[in-house]
Amino acid sequence: MSTEEERLLKEAKKLPWEDRLLHKNWKVRNEAKIVLAAVCDFITDPKDPCLRVRKTVADSNALVQEKALDALISFLCAVDADAGRYAKEVCGSIVSKCLTGRPKTIEKAQTAFLLWVVELEATEVFLE
Numbered sequence: 170m171s172t173e174e175e176r177l178l179k180e181a182k183k184l185p186w187e188d189r190l191l192h193k194n195w196k197v198r199n200e201a202k203i204v205l206a207a208v209c210d211f212i213t214d215p216k217d218p219c220l221r222v223r224k225t226v227a228d229s230n231a232l233v234q235e236k237a238l239d240a241l242i243s244f245l246c247a248v249d250a251d252a253g254r255y256a257k258e259v260c261g262s263i264v265s266k267c268l269t270g271r272p273k274t275i276e277k278a279q280t281a282f283l284l285w286v287v288e289l290e291a292t293e294v295f296l297e
Contacts, residue, residue, distance in 0.1 A: 202225065
C-alpha cells in the first residue's frame with residue numbers, strides 16, 4: 170500500500186461510522202465493513218449507530234458488497250427476532266445487487282435470507 174493510501178485509511182478511522190461505510194473510496198468502505206463484521210458479533214441492539222450496514226449491501230464494488238454481507242450475517246446471528254423488522258429495508262438491495270453477483274456473494278445473500286426467514290421468522294417480508 171502506498172503511503173497516501175495508508176494515510177487515507179488512517180484518517181478515515183476518525184470519521185463517524187456513517188461516513189466510513191458510505192465513503193467514496195472503496196478501500197475505506199471495505200475496511201469499515203471488515204471492522205463492522207467483527208463488532209457485529211457483540212451488538213444485540215438493532216438501533217446501534219454502527220449498524221448502517223443495512224444501507225451498504227448495495228455497494229457497487231463486489232468485494233465491499235461481500236464484506237457488507239459478512240457484517241449483516243454477523244449481526245443477524247447476534248440479534249433476536251426483533252431485528253426481523255429491518256428485513257424489508259435490506260431485502261430489495263440484496264435481491265437487486267447481491268443475487269446477480271459473484272457466486273460467493275450469492276451464497277452469502279442466500280445465507281442472510283435464510284437467517285431472516287428461519288431464525289428470525291420474518292417470513293411475511295419475503296412473501297410480499
